[in-house]
Amino acid sequence: MTTLTLDKLSVGTLHAVDLSVHGGDIVCVSGPSGSGKSRLLRAVADLDPHEGRVLLDETFQGTVPGHIWRQQVMMVPADSQWWFEDVGSHFGSDAREVPGALGFPPDVMDWAVNRLSSGEKQRLAVLRALVRNPRVLLLDEPTANLDDAMIRQVESWLLEEIRKRDLPVIWVAHDAAQIERVADRHYCIRGHALEPVHGSH
Numbered sequence: 001m002t003t004l005t006l007d008k009l010s011v012g013t014l015h016a017v018d019l020s021v022h023g024g025d026i027v028c029v030s031g032p033s034g035s036g037k038s039r040l041l042r043a044v045a046d047l048d049p050h051e052g053r054v055l056l057d058e059t060f061q062g063t064v065p066g067h068i069w070r071q072q073v074m075m076v077p078a079d080s081q082w083w084f085e086d087v088g089s090h091f092g093s094d095a096r097e098v099p100g101a102l103g104f105p106p107d108v109m110d111w112a113v114n115r116l117s118s119g120e121k122q123r124l125a126v127l128r129a130l131v132r133n134p135r136v137l138l139l140d141e142p143t144a145n146l147d148d149a150m151i152r153q154v155e156s157w158l159l160e161e162i163r164k165r166d167l168p169v170i171w172v173a174h175d176a177a178q179i180e181r182v183a184d185r186h187y188c189i190r191g192h193a194l195e196p197v198h199g200s201h
């Protein structure tokens with residue numbers, strides 16, 4: 001089982017975050033806009049300068065080249081990036097099967113990226129991250145652009161994948177009801193600290 005460990009991690013105004021996330025565990029992080037949720041994920045993915053240590057089992061982030069680290073510690077940002085013209089080119093040839101829960105017709109891999117709505121992009125970005133078989137998943141508001149029915153559908157699919165793959169997950173979320181549904185533990189950014197939310201563990 002993989003464990004992600006944050007040891008006195010400081011980034012931006014957030015100070016000395018200690019956190020361990022075991023395989024299959026979902027830690028939700030909430031907090032006011034601008035409090036540093038995305039920056040925290042970016043630091044864990046080695047995309048933002050920070051102090052303190054991040055470990056994947058016994059391996060320190062600092063000992064692994066950034067791009068190799070990010071293949072294992074996969075972040076799905078709120079605003080996903082797409083660089084080829086068609087959807088399918090972003091997926092390997094053996095990973096073109098799209099789960100029904102994501103609500104796409106079978107020809108979605110042939111679609112042009114520039115026709116995708118923000119919600120479609122977001123669902124495909126999560127799928128793209130998972131088919132790369134990461135060891136950790138960092139999700140930045142993965143259902144923010146979806147309607148209620150689709151939120152529930154994507155959530156159940158994600159929960160199943162996370163449990164099946166035994167992935168440690170940090171999931172940035174705003175919606176209290178969603179946090180209640182998906183989180184094993186819930187932390188909130190208050191000022192400079194990441195604090196456990198009472199009753200969540």
Ligand SMILES: Nc1ncnc2c1ncn2[C@@H]1O[C@H](COP(=O)(O)OP(=O)(O)OP(=O)(O)O)[C@@H](O)[C@H]1O
Pocket residue numbers: 012031032033034035036037038039040048
């Ligand atoms: N590279 C950077 N250098 C300096 N400040 C930054 C940098 N990146 C982000 N910030 C600032 O850090 C603060 C936290 O940004 P962040 O994107 O983490 O917020 P957030 O909690 O995810 O907010 P939201 O819920 O609005 O997405 C913001 O004030 C932002 O302007």
